[in-house]
Amino acid sequence: MSNSTAAGAPEAASKSSRFNFSLRDAGTLIGLVVIMAVFASLVPGFLSERNLINILQQSSINACLALGMTLVIISGGIDLSVGPTAAISAVITATLLLSGTPVPLAILAGLGIGILCGFINGVLVAYVGLQPFIVTLGTLSTYRALALIYTGGNPVLGIPPAFRSLFNGNVLGIPTPVIIVAIVAIAAWVLLKKTPIGEYLLAVGGNEEAAYVAGVPIARTKITAYVISGGLAALASLILIGRLGAAEPILGNLWELDAIAAAAIGGASLMGGKGSILGTILGAIILGAMRNGLTLMNVQAFYQLLATGLIILVAMMIDRATRGRE
Amino acid sequence: MTQTPRLQFDTISKSFTSVRALSDVSFTVAPGEIHGLLGENGAGKSTLLRILSGVFRPTSGSVSVDGTPVSFRKPLDARAAGIAMIHQELHQVPHLTVAQNMFLGHPLTKVGGLFVSRREQERRAAEALSLIDPTIDPSAPISTLKVAQRQIVEIGRALLDRAKIIAMDEPTSSLTPSEFERLAEVIAQLAASGVSIIYVSHKMDEVFRICQRSSVMRDGRLVGVVDMKTTSPQDVITMMVGRELMQETHVSHATSVVKLEARNLASTAKIRDTSFRLHKGEVLGIAGLVGSGRTELLRLLAGVDRSSAGSIEIDGKTVTLSSPRDAISAGIGLVPEERKRDGIIPARSVTNNMALASLESFSKAGMIQKGKLRRTAQDLLKRVNLRPFQLDRPIRLFSGGNQQKAIIARWLASRSQILLFDEPTRGIDVGAKAEIYHLIEALAADGHSIVVVSSELPEVIRLSDRVLVMRDGRIAAELGREDLSESAIVAHAIPGASAEAAPGATHIQSVS
Structure with a gap:
């Protein structure tokens, strides 16, 4: 998020849409580079291979959520319920594992729960016609309550090593969660850029009325977005409980905010119709790098929160200023 | 004074x-x-x-x-x-x-x-x-x-x-x-x-x-x-209304084959007991005042609004049009009046806007075939004479006339046989207007069946083989090519303007 973004984007208006998007991504990348450079000069060892891998690992959960969030935002919606969706999925998966359910089955069940939560959101938005903000605000509380009721408010401890090793391993020195999220990101990119569903998401978010007249299946498209978001929230929770070895019903508190922030920094417009998978990933890494750097500098958590808030506002102001000249 | x-x-x-x-x-x-x-x-x-x-x-x-x-x-x-x-x-x-x-x-x-x-x-x-x-x-x-x-x-x-x-x-x-x-x-x-x-x-x-x-x-x-x-x-x-009529001659491509037949259509919005036929290769004009039900009738045919009574047959088979998707698969495409609101996805390229109604046909195993899409875009957007011919340019950067051409190409891509135009030249400059007219005529010559709703009487008269005049949600009159004049249309469209007010109106058969 530097001046280069501001200087670069106006040109984009005259170029093709494909180029337009990559230019916005270039802006996000420059922002990331600037932030990395600042921390590199302040924190010795910030750019070490080990810390860079750390940053990726620490960003992976938010990136996973933010990918789903990006698709929902592109469709013109919002999913505030990702944290509680993750929590339900986590506690159910953990309970199943403890009761001796085979690991693959427990994982499928966990993902299934997330997909179901997303499906309910999608149906309420697409068929009942409620506002996405209100729907997911309602399910934010509902899903959280279900997770608390299910566990009686207690954490589910003692997740078996067979499950944990799946999410704690390395492949060629890269942590499994990073690889999983990278695969998800590629899949999301393909979905958005190469499939009719992706085009429908962009069309519904860009102009729902026109998309309807052109025969786009509006309800199916919206539901797909929420289902993916719910499924990815569940996947994020599996990564987390794999790392922690326990599933808490209060897990995932405020996850939605980081996910929205990553998507927005990456160029998703909350008005819908616009967003970038690469941008979202970069956005998640920007947030992760900031937190990592500030922690290494021993900055108090309060100031970390302050810095996160400011970076979001600054990023959005730059975005606004450049789009305003279209 | x-x-x-x-x-x-x-x-x-x-x-x-x-x-x-x-x-x-x-x-x-x-x-x-x-x-x-x-x-x-x-x-x-x-x-x-x-x-x-x-x-x-x-x-x-x-x-x-x-x-x-x-x-x-x-x-x-x-x-x-x-x-x-x-x-x-x-x-x-x-x-x-x-x-x-x-x-x-x-x-x-x-x-x-x-x-x-x-x-x-x-x-x-x-x-x-x-x-x-x-x-x-x-x-x-x-x-x-x-x-x-x-x-x-x-x-x-x-x-x-x-x-x-x-x-x-x-x-x-x-x-x-x-x-x-x-x-x-x-x-x-x-x-x-x-x-x-x-x-x-x-x-x-x-x-x-x-x-x-x-x-x-x-x-x-x-x-x-x-x-x-x-x-x-x-x-x-x-x-x-007394402006000069456009001098271009009208050529009819209408056949006697009935493409679409509407029987006793009605809607809660506006339409009452409306029946008509549309032939293959025909350009059917619909005239009437704003609020007479013209747009509402088109929206029924396009599946955007639902009818409350009546039936629609296409090629002799009854069809149910409860969504634009139904209408599109029945071969009907709507070129809407409010292009910005109902037509374009502003940020998407002109190619993507063209393909929106037929993406599935460009896809194989769930993936859009870029090559096929590009070839079709080149072919169809050239046919409608898109300018500038930049297929990846966001549609919002094109002029109104060229946006309109892209929407027309959308229905060519989906192989629609029936094209519905609502105010086809609204907000379009004079040059592009003539292009749109020629395009509509070329489509009719190609065997498409076309309905044109327009408030501009010279436009209706220029394009139509036959005109339905609507008033208060009903068809007040049907005018054949030989009876077509601005005053005849106005006489039927405006309540209180008696039929003898219009010279051409004497031999109009009312459709009730």
């Missing part, structure tokens, strides 16, 4: 970015005069009223009230100068009372502006209403009133503002004849007390009944000011 005119328009012109909406319009309205303002849709009446009410500022020319030039920066300035507007669509808050609505935006207050003085508002509202309709209770919620009474409340509001000029934009469009009589009395009473009225209406009989003089507009210009006592409805209609 020896006295100072109450209102004077002096060589008013108004241009929007590229379109000239008004050119040198000048006329005067005397104190206490009821002055009609007539013209077809798009003639410039609304623009003129918006200048009068301070919404727009004229590009050149001036408005004078009681001999003093006025310049309004915002609607409140016009109101302060004694000008009140009564819109066709009433701007009222339904759950507030009559008095609250009359004082909306500038309430009477007490205790230094802290509280609204409802009692005083109601007293003053009753005072104003007593002059025109004492039966209206100022403390009743406005939603409990009939439309005619609500209109009278608006007039009462104008009186509260001590309006000297009241402009009424089609005030009777939703009134019954007896309600019109009541309104006419109120208007006469106001005029007698010295208020000048500008009365916009399509209804000839009303204008002749109420107004003393009328200004007739066409294509943004004043055609003339007529005295109602010495003129006839026929003359006025001729003035409204």
Whole structure:
């Protein structure tokens, strides 16, 4: 998020849409580079291979959520319920594992729960016609309550090593969660850029009325977005409980905010119709790098929160200023 | 006109970015005069009223009230100068009372502006209403009133503002004849007390009944000011529509094969008992006033709105059109009037906009085949003559005419056999207009069946093999090519303009 973004984007208006998007991504990348450079000069060892891998690992959960969030935002919606969706999925998966359910089955069940939560959101938005903000605000509380009721408010401890090793391993020195999220990101990119569903998401978010007249299946498209978001929230929770070895019903508190922030920094417009998978990933890494750097500098958590808030506002102001000249 | 005119328009012109909406319009309205303002849709009446009410500022020319030039920066300035507007669509808050609505935006207050003085508002509202309709209770919620009474409340509001000029934009469009009589009395009473009225209406009989003089507009210009006592409805209609017909010859490609047949269609929105046939290769025009049901009929055929009764057959088979998707798979495509709202996805490329209705056919195993899509885009967008020919450019950066071409290409890509055009050349410059016309003709020659809804009569006449004239949600008349004239269409479209007003109308067979 530097001046280069501001200087670069106006040109984009005259170029093709494909180029337009990559230019916005270039802006996000420059922002990331600037932030990395600042921390590199302040924190010795910030750019070490080990810390860079750390940053990726620490960003992976938010990136996973933010990918789903990006698709929902592109469709013109919002999913505030990702944290509680993750929590339900986590506690159910953990309970199943403890009761001796085979690991693959427990994982499928966990993902299934997330997909179901997303499906309910999608149906309420697409068929009942409620506002996405209100729907997911309602399910934010509902899903959280279900997770608390299910566990009686207690954490589910003692997740078996067979499950944990799946999410704690390395492949060629890269942590499994990073690889999983990278695969998800590629899949999301393909979905958005190469499939009719992706085009429908962009069309519904860009102009729902026109998309309807052109025969786009509006309800199916919206539901797909929420289902993916719910499924990815569940996947994020599996990564987390794999790392922690326990599933808490209060897990995932405020996850939605980081996910929205990553998507927005990456160029998703909350008005819908616009967003970038690469941008979202970069956005998640920007947030992760900031937190990592500030922690290494021993900055108090309060100031970390302050810095996160400011970076979001600054990023959005730059975005606004450049789009305003279209 | 020896006295100072109450209102004077002096060589008013108004241009929007590229379109000239008004050119040198000048006329005067005397104190206490009821002055009609007539013209077809798009003639410039609304623009003129918006200048009068301070919404727009004229590009050149001036408005004078009681001999003093006025310049309004915002609607409140016009109101302060004694000008009140009564819109066709009433701007009222339904759950507030009559008095609250009359004082909306500038309430009477007490205790230094802290509280609204409802009692005083109601007293003053009753005072104003007593002059025109004492039966209206100022403390009743406005939603409990009939439309005619609500209109009278608006007039009462104008009186509260001590309006000297009241402009009424089609005030009777939703009134019954007896309600019109009541309104006419109120208007006469106001005029007698010295208020000048500008009365916009399509209804000839009303204008002749109420107004003393009328200004007739066409294509943004004043055609003339007529005295109602010495003129006839026929003359006025001729003035409204009497522009040169386009000289191009019409070639029909219509066959006798029935492509689509609608039987007794009705909708809750507007359409009543409408039946017609559309042939292969035919261009069927639909004319009528705004609000006559033209757009609603197209939306039924396009599956955007649902019909409440009747049936539609395509190629002899009954089809159910409960969504645009159904209509598209039945081979129907809609080129909507509001391109920005209903047509384009602004940020997407012109290629993606073209492909939107047929993406599945460009896909294999769930993936869009870029090569196939590109080849089709090149082929079809060339055929519609897209300019500039940049297939990856976002559609919002194209001109209106080229956006329209992309939407037409959308339906070629989906192989639609029936194309519905709603105001195909609205907001499109003259050059592109001719291109769209040629495109429509080429499509018909190709065997497509085409329906064109248009407010521009020369356009309807230029394009159509046959014209249905709609009025109040029904087909009022069907005109064959040989009976087609602007005056014939107008005679059937405008209630109260009798059939003998139009020379071509004598041998029109009515469809009932």
